[in-house]
Amino acid sequence: MLEILTSDAIPFRHGFFTRKGGASSGIFAGLNCGAGSSDLSEVVQINRARAAEALGLAPTALFSLHQVHSADVVHLTESLKSPVKADGMVTATPGVGLAILTADCQPVLFADPMARVIGAAHAGWRGAQGGVLEATVEAMVALGAKRANIAACIGPTISQKAYEVGPEFFETFTDDDPTTQRFFAQGQGDRMLFDLPAYGLHRLRVAGVGQAQWTRHCTYSDPDRFYSYRRTTHAGEADYGRLISVIRL
Numbered sequence: 120m121l122e123i124l125t126s127d128a129i130p131f132r133h134g135f136f137t138r139k140g141g142a143s144s145g146i147f148a149g150l151n152c153g154a155g156s157s158d159l160s161e162v163v164q165i166n167r168a169r170a171a172e173a174l175g176l177a178p179t180a181l182f183s184l185h186q187v188h189s190a191d192v193v194h195l196t197e198s199l200k201s202p203v204k205a206d207g208m209v210t211a212t213p214g215v216g217l218a219i220l221t222a223d224c225q226p227v228l229f230a231d232p233m234a235r236v237i238g239a240a241h242a243g244w245r246g247a248q249g250g251v252l253e254a255t256v257e258a259m260v261a262l263g264a265k266r267a268n269i270a271a272c273i274g275p276t277i278s279q280k281a282y283e284v285g286p287e288f289f290e291t292f293t294d295d296d297p298t299t300q301r302f303f304a305q306g307q308g309d310r311m312l313f314d315l316p317a318y319g320l321h322r323l324r325v326a327g328v329g330q331a332q333w334t335r336h337c338t339y340s341d342p343d344r345f346y347s348y349r350r351t352t353h354a355g356e357a358d359y360g361r362l363i364s365v366i367r368l
Contacts, residue, residue: 121150121173122344126272128330130232132174133366135274135334137344141166146356151346153220153361167218170363176216181365183218184208186241190249192258207240207255211262216367222346223338225319226274226364229255229328231264237366242273247319248292253326266327273323273333274364277349279304279314281339288313338362 121141123134141150142165147158150166164178171181182195185202192207195215208217209229217239219226224243230236240246240255252271259269284303289311292299302321304312316333323331338345351359 121169123173124274124334124336126228126270126332126334128270128332129228129230129272129366131230131237131366131368133228133230133364134170134174135226135228135364136170136173136362137275138346138360138362139344141169143360146351146358147360149360150363151360152218152363153222156360157358158360167363170218170365171216174216174365174367176214176367180214181216181218182208183220184241186220188243188245188249190246190251190254192240192251192254194258194262206242206246206251207238207258209236209238209255209258209262210368211236213368216365219364220361221274221276221338221364222348222351222359222361223277225276225315226362227252227255227271227319227323228274228364228366229259229269229271230366231259231268231270233268234263234265235368236262236264237368239364239366242319244313244315244318247315247322248295252319252322256326256328267329269328270330271323271328271332273316273319275334275336275338275345275362276316276319277339277347278316278337279312281337281349282313282315283310284313285310
């Protein structure tokens with residue numbers, strides 16, 4: 120049985136899927152939709168098809184990207200023949216599903232119900248700092264959306280209590296913008312705790328979206344429901360699954 124988290128702020132069909140209800144087994148047990156994992160490719164395709172079906176889409180209408188932690192955004196008007204290197208996509212085409220894959224990074228879904236334009240972005244710390252959220256909003260505006268009408272929701276991502284970083288990471292943010300120190304809390308020794316979703320919400324609000332929210336689910340802290348790159352690394356496991364988040368018109 121699939122488990123799908125949704126946001127009341129987004130009026131179109133969408134879902135932040137947990138790992139429950141998939142065909143994968145072993146360390147990938149559940150709904151692993153990451154073709155970049157070492158899971159069996161045919162099983163990953165079964166999982167993607169289940170996610171597509173849950174939102175009333177044919178598997179061929181579910182599009183994802185070759186995510187590279189960039190600020191690049193694709194305007195999707197027709198089938199992608201192969202995954203494009205980018206981390207955001209927008210469309211005004213009915214019947215198209217935009218899919219983002221994550222395992223601690225932020226999956227962000229966007230919608231302007233007035234202009235009937237949607238977007239989706241993969242926003243880890245590097246992409247968020249680089250401007251992928253703002254670039255996705257800009258791409259939606261180029262299709263007729265208005266910033267004040269855009270709702271954005273951040274799905275399950277790593278929370279501050281689980282995101283320990285070193286001084287170099289802290290300086291990467293504060294050297295660029297001293298005000299970002301408010302997204303860090305003191306950890307043990309020289310370690311800091313970074314609040315990725317709070318930072319994402321800040322960037323979305325500065326970009327002028329009408330609504331910005333987080334589902335408040337931590338990927339690291341709930342292994343039964345979510346995959347987590349950092350948790351897998353700490354456990355010394357060989358690989359990890361990828362969660363899928365989808366929005367469609």
